[in-house]
Amino acid sequence: MKPKYLFDKRYIAWNTLQIKLLNLNRPIFIFLDYDGTIVPIQEKPKQAILPESTKLLLDSLAHHPNAYVGIVSGRSMKDIRRMVKLTSLFYIANHGYEIYSRKIKWSHPIVTDIVPILKKLRTNFEKSLKAIHGVLIENKIITLSIHYRQLSGTPVSTLKKIIKSKMQEYSRCLKISSGKKVFEIKPRINWNKGKAIFKLIELFNVTAKPLIVYIGDDRTDEDAFRLLPKEAFTIYVGSNFSSKAKYLLNHPNEVILFLKKLNHSLVLRKEM
Ligand SMILES: [Mg+2]
Structure with missing residues (x-):
């Protein structure tokens, strides 16, 4: 309805x-x-x-x-x-x-396990997304937001591809979802x-x-x-x-x- x-x-x-x-x-x-x-x-x-x-x-x-x-x-x-x-x-x-x-x-309770993993991934993103204009990485300790409201020169699909490839190693414990002009990386739990x-x-x-x-x-x-x-x-x-x-x-x-x-x-x- x-x-x-x-x-x-x-x-x-x-x-x-x-x-x-x-x-x-x-x-x-x-x-x-x-x-x-x-x-x-x-x-x-x-x-x-x-x-x-x-x-x-x-x-x-x-x-x-x-x-x-x-x-x-x-x-x-x-x-x-x-x-x-x-x-x-x-x-x-x-x-x-x-x-x-x-x-x-x-x-x-998942927080204790996830914090060090996200920290590593964040450092990784900071390096790999450095050259992309208009991307804002927000460190939220337990989750990670990649804002792209001001993205220019790079298609969103390319940005997503890069993020996904960097996340592959952590796919057992992390997941990605999309919000309004933002990718959210969160613990893979329900x-x-x-x-x-x-x-x-x-x-x-x-x-x-x-x-x-x-x-x-x-x-x-x-x-x-x-x-x-x-x-x-x-x-x-x-x-x-x-x-x-x-x-x-x-x-x-x-x-x-x-x-x-x-x-x-x-x-x-x-x-x-
Ligand atoms: Mg809202």
Whole structure:
């Protein structure tokens, strides 16, 4: 089924969620991807700065009783925490391999084995991709991103071929996937953003079954859309109508509008 536009003319989808929110007597978990979801994608990852007003909004959401709000990103933990800088939020970084909040610090057990291997591979890439213009190698310790948004003079297929050939030696323990103008090199295990969400909920040790809201724009968010329970409120950002999310928003601006409405509903719930 195609995702439905969340702000349809008669606000049917939104009203359904609002009724649920106003009567909610269990925890709510709000998961937000970062790039392309709460901030528009930029040429360089460091240019995707979160506006102060969005920070205030996220902080306000996270302070409602029984509300847990956090970011689920492919960025490294250090990077995503530096971009958001809110201690009231939780963070799932590196495509799910790391979880952090004021009370929780967790990383996937595979991390110990994979770090030295990735270090070797990174050095190797730094040499072999040096001559290719517009490639940015991002060291995320547990994963490795090769950004090519500014690639010029070399076809993407050639770049991919070089990367694959260098990875051959490590193919038993590493895999490659594509994102938006980026190749991601990750441990070859069955782990993703979706699985990390369940891990996080387990770590928070909530007693009642939570209502989940998940918003994301990337291919890696599809794992979460696929794995989350039916009643979860999944929202895809963009124009890919084959997304497994239930709902769709066009742009990060609409995500912010949605979060404002969500915040307002939680205020009303508190006052009831
Ligand atoms: Mg994204």
